[in-house]
Amino acid sequence: MPDHPFLLEAKGLSRHFGNNIAVNDVSFSIKQGEVLGFLGPNGAGKSTTMKMLSGNLAPDKGQILINGIDLLDKPAEAKACIGYLPETPPLYKEQTVSEFLRFCAKLNNIPKKQRITAVDNAIERCGLSDVSQRLIGHLSKGFQQRVGIAQAIIHEPAVVILDEPTSGLDPIQIREIRQLIREIANQHSVILSTHILPEVDMLCDRVQIISEGQLLFIDTIETLHEYMQSSALLLRFDTEISVQQLNAIDHILQSERLADNTYRVTFAPQHDPTQAILSKSLVEQWQLTMLMPEKHSMEDVFMKILREER
Amino acid sequence: MLTISQNELQRLFLSPLAWIILALSQLLLAYLFLTHMDYFNALQGKMSAIPGAPGVTELIAMPLLSNTGMICLLITPLLTMRTIAEERRNENLPLLISAPISIYKIVIGKFIGTLSFFLCLIVMTLLMVMSITLGSSLDWLQVLSGTLGLVLLVASFSVIGIYLSSLFKQPTVAAISSFALLFLLWIIDWASTNAAEFTLLSWLSLLRHFQPMVQGQMNSQDVAYFLIIIFAFLLLTIRRLDRERLD
Structure with missing residues (x-):
């Protein structure tokens, strides 16, 4: 892995939708092994930022460097270093979990020899061993979310981007998914967006608060705690x-x-x-x-x- | 690229849609095949007296290939609406877009996937045609020219359907508009009354370029027309998906 100080760096990102400014001049970076929480009310521009980071949306202005590779100049190389789970997990419901993950492994150019190991690893890490032969459409929402996460980590990306990973789950599933995210954070840098404050408190090393497209606060979780004092x-x-x-x-x-x-x-x-x-x-x-x-x-x-x- | 087409094809066969389409079109084609056969049997007596009269290839095999073309026109919108519009509706597109694979590979992959399904259908039709050899002999070159025409025709259908699928979010809207456009391109030359006359409308017609190939004529003009359609719509689809990141 090249020795760039930051795994992911966003500089001056802006994005308009018509006359609305969704994201305005947002800059931040993430280091190796860090969990960065992206906090904000609904409609603050969290998902837009996540979409830009994953290459699903082109920014109007600004630059995104992933592992030192410009996402806009060399999209394929940069995208190989990120795993992305959108708000609605992209799943083919008619496939079984292992079929789907095998497809994702191929899609991410994992060489044939390592593909089986990669799929098995992802299944095991996300606790999907019992359901690997079941159809994704038949799984509960919590398990579908796990498949979504498995899809994002299957190619061992440097940065994993999770957009509201716990929304729409019941409290037990939320706890399990948080546990899973914590385990993933041991091996990857994670960017997590959420509107739930305790989640950031539990999972993140650093927090950014975004509101109406602008970053209001970037600091460690300890500083946030001081605010809470x-x-x-x-x-x-x-x-x-x-x-x-x-x-x-x-x-x-x-x-x-x-x-x-x-x-x-x-x-x-x-x-x-x-x-x-x-x-x-x-x-x-x-x-x-x-x-x-x-x-x-x-x-x-x-x-x-x-x-x-x- | 092949990964995407493989996945496309696999998912198609996981759903009942593919099987039902194959089964029902086979049923329809079998019925049409028998009708053509009957017709031929009725005419056979009279025709044997005329020198140079049309044979089995002209009267059974070729009409059947034309029918297959028509049936594919009806099927295409149903298949192509799944390729992009339905994925967009299910919010599955980010999976492909955030993968390290370029848009053109995604589009061509989906095109190959759809085309492969039609190739299955065409192969099954050809098996029916080949069954004629049990009792008679075929003009293989004409069958070959007709088959090539059919493949090019179906490829053009698919690519037009995929483009319209990339324009919409609702699969049904995509299906209806692809059907309308394909049907328009099929009948557009009805406006030109003189069949021999070469007009813009007749040049645009898919049927007008398909018919000579079924009759055993391989015109470079017709092949070029199909290839132009395929490349143009592939490019349009790639551009459309690329632009989606911008707005």
């Missing part, structure tokens, strides 16, 4: 305490009563008052029964980033 604690006591008493504790900016003996206190991000609260309640014998940092849900963070950008 809240500056509030939830407290519950067995005894009656006034809001003023809590306010008197160091670093607490504001406190409010939520229920009978439950309070929410906010503090400045760098000054965690937990220790102060603990020692104070010991001294005052306040019978503390609950102390919990309040965490923002990913949804809150998402909205926050969107708001900040506007």
Whole structure:
């Protein structure tokens, strides 16, 4: 494998549909072994970007380099380095799983000798061994999705592009597909698009948030977690305490009563008052029964980033 | 390229469509074959007296090949609508487009796949024609010229059907429009009243170029016409699919 710093690099991608700008000047890159999450609400331009990366749609402007090969100049060579699973998995429902995968192996120019191994590998890695002789049309949606993933990894591509791989599945299937994606990520770089925040949290090393065709946020998952870090604690006591008493504790900016003996206190991000609260309640014998940092849900963070950008 | 045609053919035979088409067209052709045979038997007595009268090849084999051409015209839209329009509707095209294979190979692959199916049908018709040799003898060169004509005709049908299939998303729309265009090209020379006259309309007619070959005349003009049709529509289809990435 040539030593390019980035396996996939997109520079200044733009794409219009009529007067609508679907994707506007989007640039990003992915390194070896990385899982990049593409996050955004529906209609934000995720699928359009994925289609451009896989060569299904030509960008109006910009450049896509895969393994250092320009996708627009040498499409065949560049496409050999990517595996793509569109939103609707492209499957021939009248074929059996192994027939279909054998066709995909041939389509991806896998030499005859390695074809059987490649098909067997893909079947095994995607957990399709039990259904390999069944017709694809008869399989459940979760299994069809697995066949779609198998199709994308059969030629051992450097980068696997998955467009909303868990949409339309039931919770158990979602969990299984996520597990599968995590296993795939051990051997390939993965670009994953989704509108589900926890999915990004579970699977990705880096996140990009896209909205209305523009990239709003590119950073590691840790930074996203910092966004999620809240500056509030939830407290519950067995005894009656006034809001003023809590306010008197160091670093607490504001406190409010939520229920009978439950309070929410906010503090400045760098000054965690937990220790102060603990020692104070010991001294005052306040019978503390609950102390919990309040965490923002990913949804809150998402909205926050969107708001900040506007 | 061959991978695609193989897959195309395999999927065709996995569906009942291919078998039903083959079975029913065989049934129709067998009936027509017997009708021609009957006709020949009725005329045989009178004709034996006339020197240079038409023989079995002219009266049975060649009409049967013409009939096959007509039946293929009816079948083509049903087959070609599957090639691109139905794949597009099922959102299967990205599989082919994101594979490291160029568009022209995809199109030619699909064309070869469809043509191979028709070759099966033609071979089965020829077997019927050959059964005549059990009781009589055939003019093999004329059969050969007719068969070549039929292959070229069917290839033109397929390529026109595939092009129209690449234009639409709904398979039925693709099928109806291919049928309309093929039928138009079949009958377009009815407008020219004088059969010997050479006009633009008669030049466009598929039938007008097919008929001489069935009669045993191999004109380079006719062969060129079919080849032009095949190349032109293949190019149009490739361009159409290539442009799809742009809009």
